[in-house]
Amino acid sequence: MNFTEIANTRQSCRAYDSGREVEQEKLNAILESARLAPSACNGQPYHFTVCKNETAKAVAKACMGMGMNKFASDAPVLIVVSEMPYNKTASIGAKLKGNDYRSIDIGITTAYLTAEATAQGLSTCILGWLDDKELRRICNLEHPVRLVITLGYAKEDDKLRTKKRKDISELVDVLE
Amino acid sequence: MNFTEIANTRQSCRAYDSGREVEQEKLNAILESARLAPSACNGQPYHFTVCKNETAKAVAKACMGMGMNKFASDAPVLIVVSEMPYNKTASIGAKLKGNDYRSIDIGITTAYLTAEATAQGLSTCILGWLDDKELRRICNLEHPVRLVITLGYAKEDDKLRTKKRKDISELVDVLE
Numbered sequence: 001m002n003f004t005e006i007a008n009t010r011q012s013c014r015a016y017d018s019g020r021e022v023e024q025e026k027l028n029a030i031l032e033s034a035r036l037a038p039s040a041c042n043g044q045p046y047h048f049t050v051c052k053n054e055t056a057k058a059v060a061k062a063c064m065g066m067g068m069n070k071f072a073s074d075a076p077v078l079i080v081v082s083e084m085p086y087n088k089t090a091s092i093g094a095k096l097k098g099n100d101y102r103s104i105d106i107g108i109t110t111a112y113l114t115a116e117a118t119a120q121g122l123s124t125c126i127l128g129w130l131d132d133k134e135l136r137r138i139c140n141l142e143h144p145v146r147l148v149i150t151l152g153y154a155k156e157d158d159k160l161r162t163k164k165r166k167d168i169s170e171l172v173d174v175l176e
Numbered sequence: 177m178n179f180t181e182i183a184n185t186r187q188s189c190r191a192y193d194s195g196r197e198v199e200q201e202k203l204n205a206i207l208e209s210a211r212l213a214p215s216a217c218n219g220q221p222y223h224f225t226v227c228k229n230e231t232a233k234a235v236a237k238a239c240m241g242m243g244m245n246k247f248a249s250d251a252p253v254l255i256v257v258s259e260m261p262y263n264k265t266a267s268i269g270a271k272l273k274g275n276d277y278r279s280i281d282i283g284i285t286t287a288y289l290t291a292e293a294t295a296q297g298l299s300t301c302i303l304g305w306l307d308d309k310e311l312r313r314i315c316n317l318e319h320p321v322r323l324v325i326t327l328g329y330a331k332e333d334d335k336l337r338t339k340k341r342k343d344i345s346e347l348v349d350v351l352e
Contacts, residue, residue, distance in 0.1 A: 007212040036183040107283020
Protein backbone atom coordinates (compact mmCIF):
# COMPACT_ATOMS: atom_id res chain seq x y z
CA MET A 1 0.00 0.00 0.00
CA ASN A 2 1.59 3.32 -1.02
CA PHE A 3 1.01 6.49 0.99
CA THR A 4 -1.70 7.87 -1.27
CA GLU A 5 -3.61 4.64 -0.69
CA ILE A 6 -3.05 4.90 3.05
CA ALA A 7 -4.35 8.49 3.10
CA ASN A 8 -7.41 7.45 1.11
CA THR A 9 -8.08 4.25 3.06
CA ARG A 10 -7.60 5.41 6.64
CA GLN A 11 -10.84 6.44 8.25
CA SER A 12 -12.04 6.73 11.82
CA CYS A 13 -13.32 3.25 12.64
CA ARG A 14 -16.21 3.11 15.08
CA ALA A 15 -17.17 -0.55 14.54
CA TYR A 16 -14.59 -3.12 15.66
CA ASP A 17 -14.61 -6.89 15.47
CA SER A 18 -14.23 -7.44 19.22
CA GLY A 19 -13.46 -11.12 18.74
CA ARG A 20 -10.41 -10.58 16.54
CA GLU A 21 -7.11 -9.85 18.26
CA VAL A 22 -4.30 -7.70 16.91
CA GLU A 23 -1.26 -9.83 16.03
CA GLN A 24 1.81 -8.97 18.13
CA GLU A 25 3.93 -8.66 14.98
CA LYS A 26 1.60 -6.02 13.54
CA LEU A 27 1.42 -4.16 16.84
CA ASN A 28 5.23 -4.09 16.92
CA ALA A 29 5.40 -2.68 13.38
CA ILE A 30 2.87 0.02 14.29
CA LEU A 31 4.75 1.10 17.41
CA GLU A 32 8.06 1.01 15.54
CA SER A 33 6.79 3.44 12.89
CA ALA A 34 5.45 5.72 15.64
CA ARG A 35 8.90 5.55 17.27
CA LEU A 36 10.58 6.72 14.05
CA ALA A 37 8.43 9.86 13.74
CA PRO A 38 10.26 13.19 13.72
CA SER A 39 9.83 15.68 16.56
CA ALA A 40 11.09 19.16 17.42
CA CYS A 41 14.75 18.93 18.45
CA ASN A 42 14.21 15.14 18.47
CA GLY A 43 12.53 15.59 21.84
CA GLN A 44 10.05 12.72 21.34
CA PRO A 45 7.81 14.22 24.04
CA TYR A 46 5.36 11.32 24.16
CA HIS A 47 4.76 7.93 25.69
CA PHE A 48 2.44 5.11 24.65
CA THR A 49 0.58 2.83 27.03
CA VAL A 50 -0.75 -0.15 25.10
CA CYS A 51 -3.85 -1.45 26.86
CA LYS A 52 -5.51 -4.83 26.34
CA ASN A 53 -8.20 -6.92 28.01
CA GLU A 54 -9.55 -5.47 31.27
CA THR A 55 -7.36 -2.38 31.12
CA ALA A 56 -8.60 -1.66 27.60
CA LYS A 57 -12.19 -1.83 28.85
CA ALA A 58 -11.44 0.61 31.67
CA VAL A 59 -9.65 2.98 29.29
CA ALA A 60 -12.55 2.83 26.84
CA LYS A 61 -14.93 3.77 29.64
CA ALA A 62 -12.76 6.78 30.49
CA CYS A 63 -13.24 7.99 26.90
CA MET A 64 -17.03 7.83 27.04
CA GLY A 65 -19.56 10.24 28.49
CA MET A 66 -22.18 12.48 26.87
CA GLY A 67 -22.82 9.70 24.36
CA MET A 68 -19.29 9.81 22.98
CA ASN A 69 -17.07 6.89 21.91
CA LYS A 70 -19.34 4.02 22.97
CA PHE A 71 -17.71 1.86 20.30
CA ALA A 72 -14.32 2.08 22.04
CA SER A 73 -15.06 -0.89 24.29
CA ASP A 74 -15.16 -3.18 21.24
CA ALA A 75 -11.59 -2.35 20.21
CA PRO A 76 -9.16 -5.06 21.40
CA VAL A 77 -6.33 -2.55 21.88
CA LEU A 78 -6.38 1.02 23.14
CA ILE A 79 -3.22 3.09 23.08
CA VAL A 80 -2.99 5.93 25.57
CA VAL A 81 -0.78 8.75 24.32
CA SER A 82 0.74 10.90 27.05
CA GLU A 83 2.65 14.11 26.73
CA MET A 84 6.12 14.04 28.26
CA PRO A 85 8.19 17.05 29.33
CA TYR A 86 10.21 18.93 26.71
CA ASN A 87 13.89 18.34 26.30
CA LYS A 88 15.99 21.45 26.97
CA THR A 89 16.57 22.54 23.37
CA ALA A 90 12.90 22.26 22.40
CA SER A 91 11.92 24.00 25.62
CA ILE A 92 14.12 27.00 24.84
CA GLY A 93 12.85 27.20 21.25
CA ALA A 94 9.25 26.98 22.42
CA LYS A 95 9.75 29.80 24.92
CA LEU A 96 11.53 32.06 22.45
CA LYS A 97 9.01 31.49 19.69
CA GLY A 98 5.84 31.00 21.76
CA ASN A 99 5.12 27.79 19.88
CA ASP A 100 3.75 24.55 21.36
CA TYR A 101 5.84 21.94 19.60
CA ARG A 102 4.81 19.07 21.87
CA SER A 103 1.22 18.98 20.63
CA ILE A 104 2.46 19.10 17.05
CA ASP A 105 4.89 16.27 17.80
CA ILE A 106 2.09 14.20 19.30
CA GLY A 107 0.08 14.77 16.14
CA ILE A 108 2.97 13.63 13.95
CA THR A 109 3.64 10.40 15.85
CA THR A 110 -0.10 9.67 16.00
CA ALA A 111 -0.26 10.05 12.22
CA TYR A 112 2.65 7.62 11.86
CA LEU A 113 1.04 5.13 14.21
CA THR A 114 -2.35 5.20 12.49
CA ALA A 115 -0.84 5.22 8.98
CA GLU A 116 1.16 2.07 9.75
CA ALA A 117 -1.97 0.48 11.25
CA THR A 118 -3.82 1.19 8.01
CA ALA A 119 -0.95 -0.31 6.00
CA GLN A 120 -1.16 -3.41 8.21
CA GLY A 121 -4.86 -3.83 7.44
CA LEU A 122 -5.98 -2.59 10.83
CA SER A 123 -8.34 0.23 11.74
CA THR A 124 -8.05 3.06 14.22
CA CYS A 125 -9.85 6.02 15.69
CA ILE A 126 -8.10 8.94 17.37
CA LEU A 127 -10.03 9.98 20.48
CA GLY A 128 -9.55 13.41 22.02
CA TRP A 129 -12.63 13.18 24.23
CA LEU A 130 -11.18 11.62 27.36
CA ASP A 131 -10.97 11.83 31.14
CA ASP A 132 -7.34 12.66 31.73
CA LYS A 133 -7.44 12.21 35.49
CA GLU A 134 -9.14 8.83 35.30
CA LEU A 135 -6.80 7.61 32.56
CA ARG A 136 -3.77 8.62 34.58
CA ARG A 137 -5.16 6.65 37.51
CA ILE A 138 -5.89 3.54 35.43
CA CYS A 139 -2.53 3.57 33.65
CA ASN A 140 -0.52 4.96 36.57
CA LEU A 141 0.75 7.89 34.51
CA GLU A 142 2.39 11.00 35.87
CA HIS A 143 2.00 13.17 32.75
CA PRO A 144 -1.09 14.43 30.87
CA VAL A 145 -2.95 12.17 28.49
CA ARG A 146 -3.58 13.91 25.17
CA LEU A 147 -5.12 11.21 23.00
CA VAL A 148 -6.32 7.63 23.04
CA ILE A 149 -6.14 5.53 19.88
CA THR A 150 -8.48 2.59 19.35
CA LEU A 151 -6.91 -0.22 17.33
CA GLY A 152 -8.36 -3.41 15.90
CA TYR A 153 -9.96 -5.00 12.90
CA ALA A 154 -13.03 -3.28 11.54
CA LYS A 155 -16.27 -5.24 11.29
CA GLU A 156 -16.71 -6.64 7.81
CA ASP A 157 -19.60 -4.32 6.99
CA ASP A 158 -17.62 -1.19 7.90
CA LYS A 159 -17.19 0.18 4.38
CA LEU A 160 -14.95 2.97 3.17
CA ARG A 161 -16.79 6.28 3.35
CA THR A 162 -16.29 9.27 1.07
CA LYS A 163 -14.09 11.82 2.81
CA LYS A 164 -15.42 15.32 3.28
CA ARG A 165 -12.57 17.76 3.08
CA LYS A 166 -12.00 21.39 2.15
CA ASP A 167 -11.40 21.89 -1.57
CA ILE A 168 -7.77 22.25 -2.45
CA SER A 169 -8.52 25.83 -3.59
CA GLU A 170 -9.65 26.70 -0.06
CA LEU A 171 -6.83 24.79 1.65
CA VAL A 172 -3.92 26.01 -0.48
CA ASP A 173 -2.63 29.31 -1.87
CA VAL A 174 0.39 29.59 -4.13
CA LEU A 175 2.78 32.56 -4.07
CA GLU A 176 5.68 32.97 -6.46
CA MET B 177 7.37 2.47 -0.88
CA ASN B 178 5.43 1.03 2.06
CA PHE B 179 4.92 3.01 5.26
CA THR B 180 7.71 1.30 7.19
CA GLU B 181 10.07 2.36 4.40
CA ILE B 182 8.70 5.90 4.50
CA ALA B 183 9.21 6.10 8.28
CA ASN B 184 12.77 4.81 7.91
CA THR B 185 13.67 6.95 4.89
CA ARG B 186 12.21 10.32 5.89
CA GLN B 187 14.78 12.52 7.52
CA SER B 188 15.16 16.25 8.03
CA CYS B 189 16.91 17.42 4.88
CA ARG B 190 19.20 20.40 5.30
CA ALA B 191 20.99 20.19 1.93
CA TYR B 192 18.80 20.84 -1.13
CA ASP B 193 19.64 20.76 -4.81
CA SER B 194 18.63 24.37 -5.47
CA GLY B 195 18.73 23.86 -9.24
CA ARG B 196 16.16 21.07 -9.31
CA GLU B 197 12.50 22.07 -9.28
CA VAL B 198 9.64 20.11 -7.73
CA GLU B 199 7.33 18.71 -10.43
CA GLN B 200 3.79 20.11 -10.23
CA GLU B 201 2.33 16.59 -10.34
CA LYS B 202 4.33 15.57 -7.26
CA LEU B 203 3.44 18.77 -5.44
CA ASN B 204 -0.23 18.09 -6.17
CA ALA B 205 0.04 14.54 -4.77
CA ILE B 206 1.73 15.86 -1.62
CA LEU B 207 -0.94 18.50 -0.98
CA GLU B 208 -3.70 16.00 -1.72
CA SER B 209 -2.43 13.59 0.93
CA ALA B 210 -2.18 16.47 3.41
CA ARG B 211 -5.76 17.37 2.53
CA LEU B 212 -6.97 13.85 3.36
CA ALA B 213 -5.48 13.89 6.88
CA PRO B 214 -7.90 13.39 9.77
CA SER B 215 -8.58 16.18 12.27
CA ALA B 216 -10.68 16.66 15.39
CA CYS B 217 -14.36 16.93 14.40
CA ASN B 218 -13.07 17.17 10.82
CA GLY B 219 -12.24 20.82 11.56
CA GLN B 220 -9.17 20.91 9.26
CA PRO B 221 -7.88 23.95 11.15
CA TYR B 222 -4.97 24.66 8.81
CA HIS B 223 -4.01 26.39 5.60
CA PHE B 224 -1.02 25.94 3.34
CA THR B 225 0.76 28.71 1.46
CA VAL B 226 3.02 27.18 -1.16
CA CYS B 227 5.91 29.58 -1.82
CA LYS B 228 8.28 29.50 -4.77
CA ASN B 229 10.93 31.76 -6.28
CA GLU B 230 11.27 35.17 -4.62
CA THR B 231 8.57 34.48 -2.06
CA ALA B 232 10.33 31.27 -1.06
CA LYS B 233 13.55 33.22 -0.50
CA ALA B 234 11.76 35.75 1.71
CA VAL B 235 10.05 32.98 3.68
CA ALA B 236 13.37 31.18 4.14
CA LYS B 237 14.88 34.38 5.52
CA ALA B 238 12.01 34.68 8.02
CA CYS B 239 12.96 31.22 9.34
CA MET B 240 16.59 32.12 9.96
CA GLY B 241 18.23 33.99 12.83
CA MET B 242 20.63 32.86 15.55
CA GLY B 243 22.31 30.63 12.98
CA MET B 244 19.18 28.55 12.39
CA ASN B 245 17.87 27.15 9.09
CA LYS B 246 20.41 28.73 6.73
CA PHE B 247 19.82 25.84 4.32
CA ALA B 248 16.18 26.86 3.82
CA SER B 249 17.03 29.32 1.04
CA ASP B 250 18.23 26.42 -1.14
CA ALA B 251 14.85 24.65 -1.06
CA PRO B 252 12.83 25.40 -4.21
CA VAL B 253 9.52 25.23 -2.34
CA LEU B 254 8.58 26.37 1.16
CA ILE B 255 5.14 25.61 2.53
CA VAL B 256 3.84 27.92 5.24
CA VAL B 257 1.41 26.14 7.56
CA SER B 258 -1.05 28.46 9.32
CA GLU B 259 -3.48 27.65 12.07
CA MET B 260 -7.09 28.47 11.27
CA PRO B 261 -9.90 28.99 13.78
CA TYR B 262 -11.67 25.95 15.25
CA ASN B 263 -14.98 24.80 13.91
CA LYS B 264 -17.75 24.96 16.52
CA THR B 265 -17.79 21.28 17.52
CA ALA B 266 -14.02 21.08 18.00
CA SER B 267 -14.10 24.38 19.86
CA ILE B 268 -16.65 23.07 22.37
CA GLY B 269 -14.73 19.82 22.85
CA ALA B 270 -11.48 21.71 23.35
CA LYS B 271 -13.03 23.96 25.99
CA LEU B 272 -14.69 21.11 27.86
CA LYS B 273 -11.60 18.93 27.85
CA GLY B 274 -8.89 21.61 27.99
CA ASN B 275 -7.17 20.01 25.01
CA ASP B 276 -5.52 21.83 22.10
CA TYR B 277 -6.66 19.78 19.15
CA ARG B 278 -5.56 22.29 16.53
CA SER B 279 -1.86 21.82 17.20
CA ILE B 280 -2.33 18.04 17.09
CA ASP B 281 -4.24 18.37 13.81
CA ILE B 282 -1.44 20.49 12.36
CA GLY B 283 1.02 17.78 13.37
CA ILE B 284 -1.06 15.09 11.68
CA THR B 285 -1.44 16.91 8.37
CA THR B 286 2.26 17.84 8.42
CA ALA B 287 3.11 14.16 8.87
CA TYR B 288 0.89 13.29 5.89
CA LEU B 289 2.45 16.00 3.76
CA THR B 290 6.03 14.99 4.55
CA ALA B 291 5.31 11.25 4.29
CA GLU B 292 3.88 11.69 0.81
CA ALA B 293 6.88 13.85 -0.14
CA THR B 294 9.19 11.03 0.96
CA ALA B 295 7.15 8.53 -1.05
CA GLN B 296 7.52 10.83 -4.08
CA GLY B 297 11.32 10.83 -3.71
CA LEU B 298 11.44 14.35 -2.31
CA SER B 299 12.93 15.63 0.92
CA THR B 300 11.57 17.92 3.60
CA CYS B 301 12.41 19.62 6.84
CA ILE B 302 9.80 20.83 9.32
CA LEU B 303 10.80 24.22 10.70
CA GLY B 304 9.32 25.52 13.93
CA TRP B 305 11.86 28.31 14.32
CA LEU B 306 10.15 31.15 12.45
CA ASP B 307 9.14 34.80 12.59
CA ASP B 308 5.35 34.61 12.65
CA LYS B 309 4.79 38.35 12.20
CA GLU B 310 7.14 38.59 9.22
CA LEU B 311 5.71 35.47 7.57
CA ARG B 312 2.19 36.82 7.91
CA ARG B 313 3.33 40.03 6.24
CA ILE B 314 5.09 38.23 3.37
CA CYS B 315 2.22 35.81 2.73
CA ASN B 316 -0.59 38.21 3.65
CA LEU B 317 -1.97 35.83 6.28
CA GLU B 318 -4.46 36.75 8.97
CA HIS B 319 -3.89 33.71 11.22
CA PRO B 320 -0.80 32.45 13.10
CA VAL B 321 1.93 30.56 11.29
CA ARG B 322 2.86 27.39 13.17
CA LEU B 323 5.32 25.65 10.86
CA VAL B 324 7.20 26.05 7.62
CA ILE B 325 8.09 22.98 5.56
CA THR B 326 11.04 23.03 3.17
CA LEU B 327 10.52 20.84 0.12
CA GLY B 328 12.85 19.82 -2.69
CA TYR B 329 15.33 17.25 -3.88
CA ALA B 330 18.20 16.49 -1.55
CA LYS B 331 21.73 16.98 -2.81
CA GLU B 332 23.15 13.70 -4.04
CA ASP B 333 25.62 13.41 -1.18
CA ASP B 334 22.89 13.81 1.49
CA LYS B 335 22.94 10.22 2.78
CA LEU B 336 20.47 8.50 5.05
CA ARG B 337 21.53 8.94 8.66
CA THR B 338 20.91 6.52 11.51
CA LYS B 339 17.92 7.69 13.53
CA LYS B 340 18.41 8.30 17.23
CA ARG B 341 15.21 7.47 19.03
CA LYS B 342 14.13 6.33 22.48
CA ASP B 343 14.21 2.55 22.87
CA ILE B 344 10.84 0.93 22.49
CA SER B 345 11.05 -0.14 26.16
CA GLU B 346 11.24 3.51 27.21
CA LEU B 347 8.59 4.66 24.76
CA VAL B 348 5.99 1.98 25.37
CA ASP B 349 4.38 0.23 28.35
CA VAL B 350 1.89 -2.60 28.04
CA LEU B 351 -1.01 -3.10 30.46
CA GLU B 352 -3.40 -6.04 30.29
